[in-house]
Amino acid sequence: MLTTGTAKIPTAIDPIALRRAFGTFVTGVTIITTRDTDGNPRGMTANSFTSVSLDPPLLLVCVAKSASSFAAFTTADSFAVNLLHEGQVDISATFASKSPDKFQSVNHDRVHTGAPILTDSLTWFDCTIYNRVDAGDHVILIGQVQAFGTSPSAPLGFCRGRYASVKDPLPSGWLASHNMIIGYLIEASGEILLRADGSGGWALPTAKRRKAGSELPLNDGKSLKLLSDNTFLYSIFDVADCDPGYLIYRARLADGGQGRDLPEDLRFFAIDKLPYDLIPTRELRAMLRRYVRERKQERFGIYMDSGDGGRLAMIEGEARSWHQAIQD
Known part of the structure; x- marks a missing residue:
């Protein structure tokens, strides 16, 4: 912010530079899934995922308003978050595309809400909608976890616009999910x-x-x-x-x-x-x-x-x- 005398003149934020700065934060990669009003499975790649609360069990993801699946996610009463493991780069690329047959390449099933669960993923969370929050060019979906499962695979990382290898952090004695x-x-x-x-x-x-x-x-x-x-x-x-x-x-x-x-x-x-x-x-x-x-x-x-x-x-x-x- 520039200062002239007592007046403060806000400087414009360069969105490209800001995106690069955001991208220095190492994240995992998720596929978020739901079903549209006709019951068809819809999904997209996202890395804006955060745990929110344990009581009640809440998480959030952000969906861009420009996404082709935006309408499905803003009208559905449930969705799933599927965290990818290191061997699923191709699946991440498929769900980041506009391919009409995204679900042909993955095994998926229903568990609790009916949202598609990618059964080969690192971890999955099956959620009902807890709240939706309008946030600029995105909508924040807050989900209440109804069921989840995980595995001892290494996660797929993402940083600076590229996939990143993450050393397997699995602690000794870890047990896979009982779900x-x-x-x-x-x-x-x-x-x-x-x-x-x-x-x-x-x-x-x-x-x-x-x-x-x-x-x-x-x-x-x-x-x-x-x-x-x-x-x-x-x-x-x-x-x-x-x-x-x-x-x-x-x-x-x-x-x-x-x-x-x-x-x-x-x-x-x-x-x-x-x-x-x-x-x-x-x-x-x-x-x-x-x-x-x-x-x-x-x-x-x-x-x-x-x-x-x-x-x-x-x-x-x-x-x-x-x-x-x-x-x-």
Whole structure:
């Protein structure tokens, strides 16, 4: 600021120089995602991410008003922040572009709010909107964290307009997140229920709670009634050694599949015509093929992932209540 006598004349800020100055602060790289009013996944690269509060759990990101996804982020009631690891430079570049097929190159899923979660990311936060604040040429989105997951990968850094390597800061004894994606393998009348993943593929429907319940809530506010006595843990596995992992229950519909009234993103497939080529991950395909084999024998097992290919324990006989079992 220049001073002339007692008058202070403000000097103009050079926006290019200011941007360079801001860029000397080393940040991580995030992909922020949401769904537009038609339910389509939208996402963009951003490095303006900050933790805000632990109680309540809040974070913020800034979205430029010039961004093509700006309208989606300012009308949605939820969004996700996906922090990238050092091996995801190409994904950062894709989401920084105007490509119409950004989500074709990444595995993504729904966890809590329905916002797309990039399942291979370093860390993800699934948020509902807590507040929006207008700030110059950006809008600040303050999100309340509803679910999150992380992994022990090294982060992707960014400084002075370039990607930067960050020495892995993982402390000794660090454990990956305990949050997992809860999936349901639901059969009715010889068909399996699958959910569209928003990018032309199919996956299992997911739930918010780790414990199996008597119903599966759907995104439209409705729910599917399940036979609680026929809902069992079926498989636990990671995908490409990244967090979150999957916890899969097998279940049957309480009404036997009659009178189905499902959202557009859910569809039943005949058990001998499952679209394996449209299921995005090898692990999910392998799990479904195992289910088909075991169903023919009416003899099911529980699979648990391990470094040597996993463990499979077969279950014999009909299910009994805990009280019956301890009395025998």
